[in-house]
Amino acid sequence: MKERGNFGSKMGIILATAGSAVGLGNVWRFPYTAGENGGAAFILLYIGCILLLGIPGMVSEFIVGRHAQANAARAYDVLSKGLPWKFVGYLGILTSTIILGFYAVVAGWCLQYLWASIAGQLNGDADYVRNYFMTFSSDPLKPTLWGVAFIMITHLVVVRGVQKGIERASKLLMPMLFILLLVLVVSSCMLPGAMGGVRFLLHPDFSKLSGSVMLEALGQAFFSLSLGTACLCTYASYFSKLTNLLGSAGQIAILDTLIAVLSGLLIFPAAFSVGVSPDSGPSLIFITLPNVFQQAFAALPVVGYVISIMFYALLVFAALTSTISMHEIGTAFFTEEFTLPRQKSAWIETVVTMLICVFCSLSVGAIPSIKLMGFSLMDFCDRLTANFLLPSGAMLACLFVGWYIPKQIVHDEFTNGGTLKGNLFSIYLFAVRIVCPICITLIFLHQLGFV
Ligand code: PFF
Numbered sequence: 001m002k003e004r005g006n007f008g009s010k011m012g013i014i015l016a017t018a019g020s021a022v023g024l025g026n027v028w029r030f031p032y033t034a035g036e037n038g039g040a041a042f043i044l045l046y047i048g049c050i051l052l053l054g055i056p057g058m059v060s061e062f063i064v065g066r067h068a069q070a071n072a073a074r075a076y077d078v079l080s081k082g083l084p085w086k087f088v089g090y091l092g093i094l095t096s097t098i099i100l101g102f103y104a105v106v107a108g109w110c111l112q113y114l115w116a117s118i119a120g121q122l123n124g125d126a127d128y129v130r131n132y133f134m135t136f137s138s139d140p141l142k143p144t145l146w147g148v149a150f151i152m153i154t155h156l157v158v159v160r161g162v163q164k165g166i167e168r169a170s171k172l173l174m175p176m177l178f179i180l181l182l183v184l185v186v187s188s189c190m191l192p193g194a195m196g197g198v199r200f201l202l203h204p205d206f207s208k209l210s211g212s213v214m215l216e217a218l219g220q221a222f223f224s225l226s227l228g229t230a231c232l233c234t235y236a237s238y239f240s241k242l243t244n245l246l247g248s249a250g251q252i253a254i255l256d257t258l259i260a261v262l263s264g265l266l267i268f269p270a271a272f273s274v275g276v277s278p279d280s281g282p283s284l285i286f287i288t289l290p291n292v293f294q295q296a297f298a299a300l301p302v303v304g305y306v307i308s309i310m311f312y313a314l315l316v317f318a319a320l321t322s323t324i325s326m327h328e329i330g331t332a333f334f335t336e337e338f339t340l341p342r343q344k345s346a347w348i349e350t351v352v353t354m355l356i357c358v359f360c361s362l363s364v365g366a367i368p369s370i371k372l373m374g375f376s377l378m379d380f381c382d383r384l385t386a387n388f389l390l391p392s393g394a395m396l397a398c399l400f401v402g403w404y405i406p407k408q409i410v411h412d413e414f415t416n417g418g419t420l421k422g423n424l425f426s427i428y429l430f431a432v433r434i435v436c437p438i439c440i441t442l443i444f445l446h447q448l449g450f451v
Contacts (some may be wrong), residue, residue: 019321092230144236
């Protein structure tokens with residue numbers, strides 16, 4: 001068989017995998033979810049979920065991928081000794097393909113807004129900005145074309161391969177993303193009245209915590225770490241045998257959480273400084289924030305102009321490193337399972353996700369009658385993946401590694417053949433065998449209305 005690609009450096013591994021984790025989930029969804037659900041109390045709960053479920057889940061997917069050195073479907077097959085565990089890989093590939101389809105819609109909006117900021121089209125009063133978004137999102141062509149363009153950009157990176165495409169793009173985009181974020185956080189926190197926003201995010205309100213907030217935190221942790229999609233399994237198949245799996249999972253989780261909290265420290269102080277209450281959903285980044293930037297920097301419009309460009313560039317970079325990872329899952333699958341050239345496989349993934357993207361985009365824009373079970377296709381895909389497919393994928397990965405594959409293999413991968421010392425293995429095994437399955441079962445029971 002042809003030599004598989006590999007990440008060329010330890011830094012490349014961390015940046016590419018962190019790139020998958022860091023995305024719209026961090027910069028957009030995390031801040032308002034934390035703000036609405038108890039601020040620092042939610043953040044503490046979220047960190048608990050990351051430690052208890054996120055990191056063990058990540059390590060489990062890493063173990064399967066690195067051991068098998070193959071795409072997700074084959075990776076599960078190699079380890080399943082004849083039983084049909086391969087379907088866990090298929091499930092992950094399906095999940096990531098659906099997510100890529102609807103994620104690209106929002107990523108496309110970010111691209112349009114980056115362009116609009118550069119062209120100075122977002123200047124106007126609150127009504128103007130609202131109308132701008134309404135007109136844009138209901139246009140039959142524009143949002144769809146931006147979404148398709150985003151997938152095409154992703155395609156152009158993935159088609160170049162693991163080292164020359166994915167690793168290179170991550171090494172460029174991740175540091176730029178971090179610098180942009182830091183500059184934006186500092187600018188936002190220096191605005192008059194900004195401390196109200198910092199307090200709002202960091203003040204722990206434990207009275208807001210409830211069963212459903214806990215599930216919210218769990219769902220956010222899964223989505224943010226790209227867990228349950230076979231993405232981590234696919235990337236781990238390019239890891240070297242020397243990569244410390246637990247250490248890498250820890251570093252990626254820390255980076256991911258840091259970027260999520262920093263994004264909160266960008267959005268809330270700016271919003272509070274102009275007395276706007278940050279809302280949720282698409283209106284936060286496409287209606288509220290363009291206004292906030294204009295008002296906050298009204299005395300220095302050039303700064304407001306630059307800040308707006310930097311913010312949408314941040315969103316585009318964050319989204320791109322994530323869409324690349326989702327695309328790679330399908331591309332690796334088609335390349336290896338159907339022995340196709342990488343070019344062709346990437347095209348298959350691109351065309352399939354573009355189709356999903358077009359229908360999702362139309363369902364929240366020009367053709368609202370595209371519905372499934374009472375939801376727009378976009379919302380349906382979002383709910384199906386977040387509430388059902390992601391937790392199922394993560395649960396099956398934990399059960400597979402915790403209970404099914406030989407403990408010796410798990411131990412060897414966890415300790416790199418016994419060369420890594422430390423006695424965290426039994427804690428890890430307890431987490432994947434008992435804690436993760438129980439917690440995820442609780443999520444399902446809650447969704448069905450039993451708890
Ligand atoms: N983790 C990404 C985010 O927080 O935006 C989303 C994501 C990427 C989900 C890759 C799934 C995936 F396979």
